[in-house]
Amino acid sequence: MGGVLIRPIILTVCIYLFLKFIVPILPHSAPLPSSLIFLYLMLVMSGSVLFATLSGESKDAFFQPILRFLTGESGGALSSARYLVLALFPLLVGWQTYGSTASSDAPPGENRTIHPAPPGEYTGLSNPVPKTPENIMYGKGLYASRCAPCHGNFDGKGFAASGFTPPPANFKDPTTIAMLQESYLFWRIKKGGVGLPVEGMPWKTAMPRWELEMSDEDIWKVIMGEYDGAGQKPRTWDESE
Amino acid sequence: MIDQGLHITNDGGRIAGRAALLAGCAALLAWIGMPDAVLAQEAATQAPTAYRDLPYVGSRNLVWIIAQLHLLLAGFVLGVPIFAWLCEVVGWKSGDKRYDKLAKEFTKLLTSSYATTALFGGILLFLLIGFYPKLMAYLTDIFFPSFLVYCGLFLVETATLYLYWYGWDAMSEGNGKKFHIFLGFLLNVFAFFIMIVPNSWATFQASPVVIAEGTDFERAWAATWNPTWWPVNIHRIIANVVLGGYICGAYAGIRYLSAKSAEERYHYDWMGYVGNFIGVFGLLPLPFAGYWLMREIYQYNQQMGITLMGGFLSWLFILQAMLIGVLFLGSNYYFWMGITHRIPGSEGQYRKPIMAMLIILLLCLAVWMTPHSLVASLEEAQKMGGTHHPLLGVFGVMSAKMTVSNLMVLVTFMSFIMYWRAGKEDTAGWAKVAKSVMGAVLVLAGLAVIVLGVWGYFVPAIIRINYFSTSQVAIVIFVMLTITPLTALLLKSAKTTTEMVWGRMPPRAGYSLVLNAVMVILLMTLMGYARSSSRVHWHVYGVMRDSSQYAFSPALGYAAALMALNTFLFCLLVAFIFWVATMGDKAKAAASAKAAPESGHIPAMAGGAPALDGPASDVIEGNRPV
Numbered sequence: 001m002g003g004v005l006i007r008p009i010i011l012t013v014c015i016y017l018f019l020k021f022i023v024p025i026l027p028h029s030a031p032l033p034s035s036l037i038f039l040y041l042m043l044v045m046s047g048s049v050l051f052a053t054l055s056g057e058s059k060d061a062f063f064q065p066i067l068r069f070l071t072g073e074s075g076g077a078l079s080s081a082r083y084l085v086l087a088l089f090p091l092l093v094g095w096q097t098y099g100s101t102a103s104s105d106a107p108p109g110e111n112r113t114i115h116p117a118p119p120g121e122y123t124g125l126s127n128p129v130p131k132t133p134e135n136i137m138y139g140k141g142l143y144a145s146r147c148a149p150c151h152g153n154f155d156g157k158g159f160a161a162s163g164f165t166p167p168p169a170n171f172k173d174p175t176t177i178a179m180l181q182e183s184y185l186f187w188r189i190k191k192g193g194v195g196l197p198v199e200g201m202p203w204k205t206a207m208p209r210w211e212l213e214m215s216d217e218d219i220w221k222v223i224m225g226e227y228d229g230a231g232q233k234p235r236t237w238d239e240s241e
Numbered sequence: 242m243i244d245q246g247l248h249i250t251n252d253g254g255r256i257a258g259r260a261a262l263l264a265g266c267a268a269l270l271a272w273i274g275m276p277d278a279v280l281a282q283e284a285a286t287q288a289p290t291a292y293r294d295l296p297y298v299g300s301r302n303l304v305w306i307i308a309q310l311h312l313l314l315a316g317f318v319l320g321v322p323i324f325a326w327l328c329e330v331v332g333w334k335s336g337d338k339r340y341d342k343l344a345k346e347f348t349k350l351l352t353s354s355y356a357t358t359a360l361f362g363g364i365l366l367f368l369l370i371g372f373y374p375k376l377m378a379y380l381t382d383i384f385f386p387s388f389l390v391y392c393g394l395f396l397v398e399t400a401t402l403y404l405y406w407y408g409w410d411a412m413s414e415g416n417g418k419k420f421h422i423f424l425g426f427l428l429n430v431f432a433f434f435i436m437i438v439p440n441s442w443a444t445f446q447a448s449p450v451v452i453a454e455g456t457d458f459e460r461a462w463a464a465t466w467n468p469t470w471w472p473v474n475i476h477r478i479i480a481n482v483v484l485g486g487y488i489c490g491a492y493a494g495i496r497y498l499s500a501k502s503a504e505e506r507y508h509y510d511w512m513g514y515v516g517n518f519i520g521v522f523g524l525l526p527l528p529f530a531g532y533w534l535m536r537e538i539y540q541y542n543q544q545m546g547i548t549l550m551g552g553f554l555s556w557l558f559i560l561q562a563m564l565i566g567v568l569f570l571g572s573n574y575y576f577w578m579g580i581t582h583r584i585p586g587s588e589g590q591y592r593k594p595i596m597a598m599l600i601i602l603l604l605c606l607a608v609w610m611t612p613h614s615l616v617a618s619l620e621e622a623q624k625m626g627g628t629h630h631p632l633l634g635v636f637g638v639m640s641a642k643m644t645v646s647n648l649m650v651l652v653t654f655m656s657f658i659m660y661w662r663a664g665k666e667d668t669a670g671w672a673k674v675a676k677s678v679m680g681a682v683l684v685l686a687g688l689a690v691i692v693l694g695v696w697g698y699f700v701p702a703i704i705r706i707n708y709f710s711t712s713q714v715a716i717v718i719f720v721m722l723t724i725t726p727l728t729a730l731l732l733k734s735a736k737t738t739t740e741m742v743w744g745r746m747p748p749r750a751g752y753s754l755v756l757n758a759v760m761v762i763l764l765m766t767l768m769g770y771a772r773s774s775s776r777v778h779w780h781v782y783g784v785m786r787d788s789s790q791y792a793f794s795p796a797l798g799y800a801a802a803l804m805a806l807n808t809f810l811f812c813l814l815v816a817f818i819f820w821v822a823t824m825g826d827k828a829k830a831a832a833s834a835k836a837a838p839e840s841g842h843i844p845a846m847a848g849g850a851p852a853l854d855g856p857a858s859d860v861i862e863g864n865r866p867v
Binding site: 024026028029030031033034035036037039043045046047050051052053055056057072106108110111112113114116117118119120123124162165166167173174175178179181183185191199233234235236237238240 | 251391431477492540543544545547548551552553555556570582592595596599600602603606607610611614615616617618619620621622623624625626627628629630631632633634635637638645674685701704747749783853856
């Protein structure tokens with residue numbers, strides 16, 4: 001009967017170990033932030049409780065050992081462990097409270113909006129430059145000279161990329177420029193990091209304000225070169241585009 | 242001469258006296274008229290009042306609370322007649338009086354909530370006129386014809402509701418019943434129009450269509466038929482059914498927990514099941530309707546779409562995923578508990594499929610809740626190379642979300658099918674073939690949904706939106722349309738091995754019904770805020786700017802606190818209304834209990850239900866009342 005309680009505990013520990021130590025070593029992966037690990041573990045624990053309480057028998061098998069332990073009915077070594085819990089629990093709460101209130105030099109967790117809403121004047125713009133091979137090539141040339149040092153071969157791994165936090169965008173990733181309309185890129189390239197609204201944290205990006213160095217027409221050409229080079233298509237509402 | 246002189250003097254005095262009187266009157270008039278003149282001068286130079294405020298509380302907060310309460314009440318009042326009427330039709334057609342009784346009970350909740358809904362609507366109107374006179378004048382100028390239509394609809398809706406409710410017993414047989422059912426139909430038709438008319442006002446604010454020329458009617462019609470009007474209409478009508486179903490379920494849950502007799506437990510267990518079923522029935526198409534609405538918003542205005550789905554409001558969609566996840570889990574949990582408690586001896590048989598479904602639901606939920614940009618400390622972000630995880634970041638976009646929401650709908654549908662089939666044995670010769678076909682359809686559909694979801698990353702967004710996402714929805718609908726009639730046909734000839742016993746659910750089933758209702762209310766407050774906030778600093782998007790002191794979006798924590806407050810207030814309000822509405826029933830039940838007391842029956846919420854969790858033999862089975 002104790003298995004009904006032990007199995008979820010083992011499962012939770014295994015999943016924690018998997019998320020903490022196995023996921024980061026998978027190809028093209030990285031360590032997960034604690035907020036996401038916490039979220040997944042909460043799901044596992046909720047699922048365990050739901051499954052255990054489906055019937056009266058399994059509910060009792062799940063909660064009875066906990067109740068017996070807490071009420072001291074288990075006897076033996078567990079009784080001593082109960083006193084240990086009694087002593088450790090307030091300490092744990094105290095430690096948590098201290099951890100959340102003590103002053104620290106670590107910056108707070110951030111929830112930066114990577115793709116904030118563009119200003120109204122940039123919505124609905126369409127690329128006025130004809131999509132010819134020449135224009136695309138010209139755009140790629142501009143990209144190579146202006147963008148590639150940071151954004152690399154459209155993969156966000158330019159030679160200067162390691163100097164920036166957050167790193168330059170990876171255009172080959174299907175969750176970046178493929179999700180956006182061309183007008184959005186036009187705004188981001190033209191106005192750069194300083195043009196971002198507050199939720200986009202303009203102080204967190206080194207993207208230059210290219211309107212100072214490139215004409216609008218050149219920016220549109222860079223956009224075409226970018227999509228072509230990354231093998232992506234911009235978001236449109238017209239299938240023929 | 243002296244006389245003359247006197248006369249002259251007298252005349253002069255009279256004239257002087259009259260002149261003084263006239264001068265006095267003039268001065269008096271001038272004095273009385275002076276403020277008017279000053280006011281008139283001020284009025285000539287001062288612009289009309291655009292905003293008023295309420296100290297300490299703030300006009301926006303008050304309007305927010307009242308509008309939300311009105312909307313939730315309206316959702317309930319417009320959702321309940323749909324399934325109350327359907328229950329009545331089922332009862333009439335099948336001759337099962339339980340359905341008629343249930344329909345009447347639903348309608349009782351409706352009548353008691355109707356007046357409160359109208360009351361909050363009135364309060365909201367006064368507050369809007371008082372706090373936002375300029376905006377209201379603008380909206381009145383555009384929508385005046387539809388205001389008149391709305392008033393007319395309200396009159397006929399109220400009259401129909403009175404006839405429907407008070408005529409229930411008088412029109413219970415023969416042609417009277419047919420007319421009563423027709424009244425129920427009319428009630429729903431009027432309710433539908435009562436919903437879509439104000440929807441046009443709200444959606445106009447988000448996606449306005451303004452024409453400068455034309456008659457009043459033409460201008461109102463153009464403004465009404467705006468790009469988000471029908472998506473919101475469809476989304477809201479489904480959401481109202483979900484809200485109504487789950488609230489009725491919660492009502493049944495509480496009545497079940499406080500039931501003292503086996504008969505009451507039987508009835509409210511069954512009512513809870515019907516409420517949960519209606520909620521789930523509405524919940525299945527709701528994600529599709531929401532997706533269509535968001536697509537229309539995005540297409541209408543890229544800025545608004547990104548503000549919602551990628552901008553500062555995108556965090557609300559992570560909260561939404563959590564709430565919907567709890568709702569799906571709660572609804573399935575209730576189905577599963579129904580199998581293990583209402584069908585004695587079935588627990589062992591269904592444990593494994595239930596575990597498989599639970600695991601799929603949890604995995605889907607994990608994907609749905611994974612944000613595109615993660616909350617991370619500086620150190621964690623550096624290790625990830627930004628707030629976007631290189632591997633799990635792919636879960637943060639619509640292709641993944643649509644896939645898992647479709648899979649969750651499929652699993653929930655299969656939960657219901659499993660519940661439906663539980664305790665029955667197929668006797669038809671073709672049962673094996675039918676089950677193989679259903680299994681194959683289910684597996685292939687699941688795989689197809691996943692394949693389309695993964696493929697969606699490698700095609701242009703418009704192909705994914707127009708074809709892949711719609712195909713995923715079509716596949717799920719195909720599964721439902723294939724498996725439901727096949728199951729119904731199989732069950733026609735099936736042998737019942739274990740009779741379903743009502744009134745045996747443990748107390749936590751009642752609490753899960755209440756939790757589901759709270760989740761739906763929270764969801765509506767959350768997404769109502771999202772829809773409204775997507776206009777950012779505009780009263781009417783791109784047309785009339787909000788120039789009040791509240792022309793800013795509140796912080797998400799502040800907004801979440803107000804949403805929680807609104808949910809709490811609505812629960813209080815509903816509890817009060819239901820308490821008043823059922824006062825008479827309780828008094829009657831108490832009187833009959835005194836006449837024939839049932840020994841040892843304490844309400845479940847008072848700790849009187851340990852036997853409900855025990856083995857089947859310990860449970861006192863309720864008699865099936867009609």
